[in-house]
Amino acid sequence: MSEGDFTLVKDGHLAIISLNRPDKRNALTGATLLQLQHLSESLAEDGDVRAVIIRAEGKDFSVGADISGMGDRPPQTAVLRRSAEQGARLMRAIREIHQPTICAIQGIATGGAACIATACDFRIAAEGARIGYGEVKLGINLMWNALPLAIELVGNARAKRLVMRGDLVDTETLLSWGFVDELVSRDNLDEAARAMANTYAALPPVAVQMIKRSANACAGALSQAIMHADADQWLLSSRTPDFKEGVSSFFEKRPPNFTGE
Numbered sequence: 019m020s021e022g023d024f025t026l027v028k029d030g031h032l033a034i035i036s037l038n039r040p041d042k043r044n045a046l047t048g049a050t051l052l053q054l055q056h057l058s059e060s061l062a063e064d065g066d067v068r069a070v071i072i073r074a075e076g077k078d079f080s081v082g083a084d085i086s087g088m089g090d091r092p093p094q095t096a097v098l099r100r101s102a103e104q105g106a107r108l109m110r111a112i113r114e115i116h117q118p119t120i121c122a123i124q125g126i127a128t129g130g131a132a133c134i135a136t137a138c139d140f141r142i143a144a145e146g147a148r149i150g151y152g153e154v155k156l157g158i159n160l161m162w163n164a165l166p167l168a169i170e171l172v173g174n175a176r177a178k179r180l181v182m183r184g185d186l187v188d189t190e191t192l193l194s195w196g197f198v199d200e201l202v203s204r205d206n207l208d209e210a211a212r213a214m215a216n217t218y219a220a221l222p223p224v225a226v227q228m229i230k231r232s233a234n235a236c237a238g239a240l241s242q243a244i245m246h247a248d249a250d251q252w253l254l255s256s257r258t259p260d261f262k263e264g265v266s267s268f269f270e271k272r273p274p275n276f277t278g279e
Contacts, residue, residue, distance in 0.1 A: 023038055037075065055108045109162050163245040165181060263277075
């Protein structure tokens with residue numbers, strides 16, 4: 019079956035979600051996020067599915083938000099604030115999939131794409147892939163309640179490095195940090211993701227899913243008390259001259275000149 023920019027294939031006890039916008043380098047739009055949220059919520063209630071793979075067609079997993087649409091914003095602050103929560107709703111939907119989730123990453127995965135990867139339980143990357151959070155280079159903060167997940171994976175100092183610098187990091191480094199669980203050749207990426215998914219699908223599903231739920235609850239016990247603020251931080255930062263400069267410099271392919279105003 020398909021839902022907008024995604025296809026969903028069920029194979030035995032596996033469900034495979036594929037992002038399918040290769041002509042746009044799998045850039046993420048508001049509609050794309052809502053589609054993935056709906057798929058995640060539906061799979062969470064599917065008793066026949068025991069493991070879920072999230073992958074993408076084409077050269078890149080995803081270059082993140084489709085910033086060509088960043089100027090198309092509703093003018094009302096209250097509406098803008100509510101729309102800013104869509105990413106966090108998607109992250110919760112992925113995290114609340116009861117079954118183990120595996121993200122298969124090739125090429126570039128940046129911004130929201132890196133957030134989606136961290137919301138999964140495990141990450142398998144193809145050699146040569148690069149992953150990062152580029153929001154800071156646009157003059158905005160990392161959203162989607164994703165910062166705690168980065169900290170859980172690599173620790174506070176390395177998470178700061180990833181998020182505050184905004185660089186794409188090679189997967190060999192991320193493997194050594196614990197961000198990536200397994201590194202394979204590009205040709206073997208889908209096979210490796212299926213192998214890991216089948217390993218979890220063969221285990222008793224009730225026990226596996228209870229362990230996942232408890233582990234996530236322990237790791238993120240304080241996150242919900244804090245991270246509601248990231249949408250407010252974005253609302254502030256997206257109205258600064260530095261944000262306008264970050265977007266302009268991106269499209270003009272020049273170094274930005276941030277002033278802090």
